[in-house]
Amino acid sequence: AxxxxxxxxxxxxxxxxxxxxxxxxxxxxxxxxxFWYKQPPSGELVFLIRRNSFDEQNEISGxxxxxxxxxxxxxxxxxxxxxxxxxxxxxxxxxxxxxxYKLTFGKGTLLTVNP
Amino acid sequence: NAGVTQTPKFRVLxxxxxxxxxxxxxxxxxxxxxxxxxxGMGLRLIHYSVGEGTTAKGEVPDGYNVSRLKKQxxxxxxxSAAPSQTSVYFCASSYQGTHQPQHFGDGTRLSxx
Numbered sequence: 001a002x003x004x005x006x007x008x009x010x011x012x013x014x015x016x017x018x019x020x021x022x023x024x025x026x027x028x029x030x031x032x033x034x035f036w037y038k039q040p041p042s043g044e045l046v047f048l049i050r051r052n053s054f055d056e057q058n059e060i061s062g063x064x065x066x067x068x069x070x071x072x073x074x075x076x077x078x079x080x081x082x083x084x085x086x087x088x089x090x091x092x093x094x095x096x097x098x099x100x101y102k103l104t105f106g107k108g109t110l111l112t113v114n115p
Numbered sequence: 116n117a118g119v120t121q122t123p124k125f126r127v128l129x130x131x132x133x134x135x136x137x138x139x140x141x142x143x144x145x146x147x148x149x150x151x152x153x154x155g156m157g158l159r160l161i162h163y164s165v166g167e168g169t170t171a172k173g174e175v176p177d178g179y180n181v182s183r184l185k186k187q188x189x190x191x192x193x194x195s196a197a198p199s200q201t202s203v204y205f206c207a208s209s210y211q212g213t214h215q216p217q218h219f220g221d222g223t224r225l226s227x228x
Contacts, residue, residue, distance in 0.1 A: 044220070047218060091157065101146065103158075
């Protein structure tokens with residue numbers, strides 16, 4: 001069975017600090033896809049980044065970067081120079097390859113960025 | 116840009132009442148999904164659809180029915196609401212392909228008394 005674990009329930013940082021959100025996943029599939037979503041206090045879910053299991057490169061997009069480590073089944077997400085507007089719940093999610101459409105979510109990490 | 120629109124945004128029902136949640140997307144996405152979000156549980160898939168006229172059960176389908184009569188709309192029905200169905204409901208849609216991200220609506224907060 002698939003599982004996504006976000007061990008950090010809550011994180012609090014001061015503005016401009018870098019912060020890393022941890023995600024550990026479990027799957028038996030060789031092809032799978034990982035996603036990060038942001039849920040701000042207003043409640044909507046916003047897609048942030050995606051990574052497939054067969055892509056070796058880690059990428060940086062603006063202040064966001066992802067660190068995919070297949071050997072440890074981790075898909076961590078880093079925000080550089082955090083801002084108050086980054087305060088939100090962040091969800092890591094896993095989708096199997098093939099025709100399975102189920103997106104398995106972790107329970108989320110509440111990030112609070114203080115001014 | 117409308118994206119995924121959910122109607123209504125809030126609703127309070129009494130136990131036993133029925134209602135339908137409407138999801139509309141204007142991105143011409145093939146796939147649509149209904150999730151529920153409960154405290155400490157993350158999001159769980161209720162039902163999904165891979166195209167007009169098709170529906171399938173997700174992780175927690177009991178007590179819900181869905182219909183996809185038009186490509187752009189995906190309806191979620193509660194035939195006889197129960198307090199356990201108090202939740203925030205999210206609709207999502209995506210292009211065909213498992214690597215495509217799902218785009219979510221703003222959610223519907225539903226309370227069953």
